[in-house]
Amino acid sequence: MTTTPAIQIRSLSKDYRIGTEKVRALRGIDLTIQRNEFVAIMGASGSGKSTLMNVLGCLDRPTAGEYLLAGKPTHRMGSGRLSRVRNEEIGFVFQSFELLPKMTALGNVMLPLLYSPKYWWGARGMAKKSLARVSLSDRLTHRPNQLSGGQRQRVAIARALVTNPSILLADEPTGNLDSKTSNDMMALFKQLHSEGQTIIIVTHEEDIAGNANRIVRLRDGKILSDFPTDQDPTHQAYIRAAATAAVQLAEATVTVGAAGGAA
């Protein structure tokens, strides 16, 4: 079992019809993600990364091709079984958190457990444990509007993790957070990864993607590149540019500071 990849995708394609126009969002994707990988999926808007995200999350079914999640052929499943796969195998983290405002943190985390009878015994305990994993044990009874943005995203992550899913799927998880909180969040993702969690994040930010171990780039519904992060030429170029910029900024600051001091 442990040798089964978390995700196996073979010649997957997805077509949409917008009005009379046919949009080929995904055009033959082959992708295998092993267990305990931390993958960033990148691409400009229109590259098909959102569509791929939806298919990976079993919210959408491919037009053609195969998608095996933890060895299970989801492309052959009906909507009822897909609901169950979403419930048990996939943990979603959304860009805008999607917490229910009238429920406490604990209630929000328990939500996925309500939808599967096998979790009904001990649901509270599971939810508490999951909140402990994201260091929110002291915020169980807080409502989303009593929490900071970072705390809300932690609640969302705790909710995603509560059923022990095969994959954690995060769509622009830092899109609504400031840069410091974003860094905290990525530290949390790294920690979860070190604990054995398979994580896939979709992002358009290079420095966020840099936290992953592998970067898959999409363009026009196809995979453009697929490298480990330290071998990804685009990312390495970005790091060098960022470093250069940082050095230039530092020099400029020193110059301005010296000029100010002379005057």
Add this chain to the structure above:
Amino acid sequence: MMFVMLLFQTVLTAMTQIWANKVRALLTTLGIVIGVTAVVATVAAVQGLETSILSEFETFGTKKVYIDGRTPRKLRGRIPRWKVELKMHEVHAVVKNATTLARFTPLIFMGFDVEFEDQKVTGVQVMGIWPAWHDIEARSVLSGRPFNSVDEEQQLSVCLVNDKAIEILGLNKEPAGTAIRLGGRRFNIVGVVETKTVGPMFGGGATQAEVFIPASVALNLQPTRKWVNFLLAELKTPDMAEEAKAEVGSILRRIRQLEPGEEDTFDVAVLQSFIDQFKKVSRIITFGSVGVVAISLLVGGIGIMNIMLVSVSERTREIGLRKALGARPEVILVQFLIEAVTLCMFGGFIGLALGWSIIQVAKAAAPDMLKFAAIPLWAAVLAVGAAAITGIIAGMFPAIKAARLNPIDALRHE
């Protein structure tokens, strides 16, 4: 355990939704509130009225039969009133031939000036009766003796009075043996008749001074008058109401030589048949109010459907999220159905409370008529149950709509 929790949570969610939109929820359920209020108040009032009227009939005597002359509509104004009035020979014919009736007494209403010593009271109600009157009206004497057949046959100048008459004439408390003058003629008081209070329906309430004399004496006091106001009789058994009407009718028609097709020139009123009719009417009103409820529930149901559609579109993202987290379409369906049902039952309970309040106010306003008014359990259960069913029917379409939402589009919804 968790199933109960899911249910509980769904109901709680529904309640929170209602609470968060109090005014909207109230306006939405207005139709249901009005419907339930209407049915509950109507049923309670009708049932209360029925109970109090029936109990009043009961005290009045349900076996009583009143027979009197009545001018048919067609002949009104063409023949003098006295021609149709009941004559003594007709009274005797009925007494002799009616097998469905037991006791009899004519009622002869008169008004006289009554004198006692130097006291004179004008226009006192004097009534000519037979001895059986005591039994039919259930009015015995408090002191002295009641009338007997000798008084009637010998046409003795004796009379009975009630306590009010004692009061206004200034008689002593035990007036038997005292003489008073009625229309200039001397009468000996032989007893005091108890005053029976009848409900306001029968003109009771304030008691009047009453003087009773034997019927034969009463007719002698006015030699030109040969008729009685009523012949009062009693049914042998309460179920003989219709039989008695038919029998008395045929006796009087024969005497009055009415041709077939000619209208009756008399009326036979049996209280029991009024009661039967009243019960029929109250049943019709009850059914009618159920009809009102059906209509207002229909209107209310449309309101509920409308607001549930609004709720579904307002909460599209929530639905999308729940689906993404693994809620099956049926679960979403049930959630919205429960919300609709909760909303309707909320309206139902408000209606129940409102109906109850209306009944309390009405009871305070008309304590005589409505003292027995109360919401019957079946009406409460029916009203709230009908509201719940409305919720299911009205909520079905919005719930199906919610269950069918595509989670991707739902999550993208603004």
